[in-house]
Amino acid sequence: MKKEDIPQDDGALNIITKEVVYAVDESGKYTTELSTGWEIKTTALNLAWEDIEKRIKNAQNKVILNEASPLLYFIELRLMDISILSAYTGFWKWTIKQHLKPANFNKLSKKKLNKYAKAFNVSVEELKTMKAHEV
Amino acid sequence: MKYDFKHLQAAHCENGVTTNLLRTIGVDKITEPLAFGIGSGLFFVYLPFLKINNGPAIAFRTMPGLIFKRTCNALDIPIIRKKFSSKASAEKYLMECLLAGQPVGCQVGVYYLSYFPKQYRFHFNAHNLIVYGKEGDNYLISDPVMENETTLSSYELERVRFAKGALAPKGQIYYPQAGKIITDLQMRKSIESGIKRNVNHMIRIPGGFAGVKGIAFTGKRIKQWRNKLGEQKAGLYLAQLVRMQEEIGTGGGGFRFIYAAFLQQSYNYYSNDTLLEVSKTFTKAGDMWRSAAVQAAGIYKGRIGTQADYDIMGDYLIEIAEVEKKAFQTLSKMNWKL
Numbered sequence: 001m002k003k004e005d006i007p008q009d010d011g012a013l014n015i016i017t018k019e020v021v022y023a024v025d026e027s028g029k030y031t032t033e034l035s036t037g038w039e040i041k042t043t044a045l046n047l048a049w050e051d052i053e054k055r056i057k058n059a060q061n062k063v064i065l066n067e068a069s070p071l072l073y074f075i076e077l078r079l080m081d082i083s084i085l086s087a088y089t090g091f092w093k094w095t096i097k098q099h100l101k102p103a104n105f106n107k108l109s110k111k112k113l114n115k116y117a118k119a120f121n122v123s124v125e126e127l128k129t130m131k132a133h134e135v
Numbered sequence: 136m137k138y139d140f141k142h143l144q145a146a147h148c149e150n151g152v153t154t155n156l157l158r159t160i161g162v163d164k165i166t167e168p169l170a171f172g173i174g175s176g177l178f179f180v181y182l183p184f185l186k187i188n189n190g191p192a193i194a195f196r197t198m199p200g201l202i203f204k205r206t207c208n209a210l211d212i213p214i215i216r217k218k219f220s221s222k223a224s225a226e227k228y229l230m231e232c233l234l235a236g237q238p239v240g241c242q243v244g245v246y247y248l249s250y251f252p253k254q255y256r257f258h259f260n261a262h263n264l265i266v267y268g269k270e271g272d273n274y275l276i277s278d279p280v281m282e283n284e285t286t287l288s289s290y291e292l293e294r295v296r297f298a299k300g301a302l303a304p305k306g307q308i309y310y311p312q313a314g315k316i317i318t319d320l321q322m323r324k325s326i327e328s329g330i331k332r333n334v335n336h337m338i339r340i341p342g343g344f345a346g347v348k349g350i351a352f353t354g355k356r357i358k359q360w361r362n363k364l365g366e367q368k369a370g371l372y373l374a375q376l377v378r379m380q381e382e383i384g385t386g387g388g389g390f391r392f393i394y395a396a397f398l399q400q401s402y403n404y405y406s407n408d409t410l411l412e413v414s415k416t417f418t419k420a421g422d423m424w425r426s427a428a429v430q431a432a433g434i435y436k437g438r439i440g441t442q443a444d445y446d447i448m449g450d451y452l453i454e455i456a457e458v459e460k461k462a463f464q465t466l467s468k469m470n471w472k473l
Contacts, residue, residue, distance in 0.1 A: 001387060001388065001392060001418070001421060001422060001425065006387075012252050012254040012255065013252060013255065013383060015252055016250060016251070016252060016281065017280065017281045017282045017283075018282060019146065019280065019383050020144055020145060020146040020280075020386060021146065021386055021387045021392070022146060022168070022386040022387060022392035022393050022395070022396050023387070023392065024418060028415075029399070030168070030392075030395065030396035030399050030400075030414075032146070032386075034282070038381060040377060040381070040428050040429060040431075040432040041377055041378060041381040041382060041428070043374075043432055043435065043436055044373075044374035044375070044377040044378045044381075044431075044432070044435065045254055045255075045374075045378060045382070047370065047371060047374045047435055048188070048190075048371070048374060048375065048378065049254060051189070051371055055189075079188070079246070079256075079257055079258060080258065083300065083301070084258050084299065084300040084301075087299035087300045087303065088299045088300075
């Protein structure tokens with residue numbers, strides 16, 4: 001890439017920093033330049049987020065329809081999967097799969113609910129009612 | 136407390152931490168591209184049976200931690216690396232280092248990295264930054280991808296040092312132990328071993344998922360994505376490929392431009408024209424990766440999307456694999472005698 005071809009498009013990162021890009025100058029020598037972003041990858045990141053929003057919405061609907069426990073909603077909301085949740089709570093993946101069923105979730109002890117709530121950064125009340133805040 | 140520490144921005148976090156930690160002990164010959172090349176940072180792998188963030192598991196660089204390790208090893212600089220089971224002992228050790236005037240590298244997760252924009256905060260646990268001091272409750276942070284220094288409260292730093300999941304940092308701290316004079320001869324040897332190892336990783340690695348064979352394999356797979364995954368999911372997969380290739384840390388073109396810069400800088404130690412020629416080839420490869428990204432974007436934006444468009448996308452990668460294969464073959468035949 002030539003120095004003058006470095007894109008300076010809008011990107012989510014440029015609210016905190018420009019990023020270093022490597023390119024060649026007129027004499028063919030490598031140099032670094034700062035870039036505000038590249039529209040091609042901004043779109044890629046936006047697309048990933050649109051998909052995440054969709055997954056959160058789907059999870060929310062499933063919980064409302066009683067097809068899944070609120071764990072599913074918070075897994076999607078916090079961009080986790082069962083392995084990550086297992087790492088944060090110490091529960092086996094198999095156990096978490098059981099707790100994804102509303103009937104099992106409703107029988108959980110206060111202690112277990114606390115573990116999940118802590119992993120998702122919410123209160124137990126928020127966990128049960130699918131209320132969430134930014135982390 | 137006053138700290139004699141100069142922040143340095145880099146394209147990639149581990150290159151930046153390596154370069155800057157080496158500077159703190161007086162080793163100033165190592166630039167970001169040299170750290171990347173001596174550490175044999177260039178790679179490609181696609182693991183089709185694994186998923187990351189619901190998309191394909193693709194990487195354009197070597198495993199986290201290896202660039203620092205290999206670069207220090209090549210220069211014969213001893214490394215201190217520590218992991219912790221308790222948060223308290225992790226913080227105590229960090230404070231001891233800082234009180235002794237030793238800036239340290241920390242592996243952290245980005246999900247709770249408060250100064251990152253929300254859109255970038257995934258559960259990715261192999262980010263690297265330097266902690267160089269503490270003021271009140273705030274640790275002074277030099278994150279190489281940032282233009283300026285920043286801070287994290289002790290709670291915030293503890294949280295990212297003890298992020299959980301794949302590649303969990305476990306409070307990991309690392310730094311080069313002692314500085315010494317690096318001779319040009321040692322630089323030459325380090326460059327030679329870095330290139331030879333990278334040749335092995337890219338053209339001699341067994342199996343079909345990694346190295347240049349992995350790139351061609353991915354190209355062939357992409358041609359099937361439209362039929363196998365459906366247009367929506369195929370679009371998401373292509374978007375993930377582009378993010379791994381172009382997002383912060385890569386310096387553009389899936390690290391290929393940084394590698395080209397490395398070969399060019401290597402010429403200062405090894406005046407063999409092959410290095411300059413192959414540097415140009417990697418610039419070309421990086422440009423081809425960027426063209427492939429433009430093609431991919433056409434698809435995931437919905438502007439194009441026929442099977443023929445996926446075929447063109449796949450062919451880009453197959454062609455790139457050929458270009459990079461030839462480049463590494465040329466390097467493998469290079470005469471290292473001066």
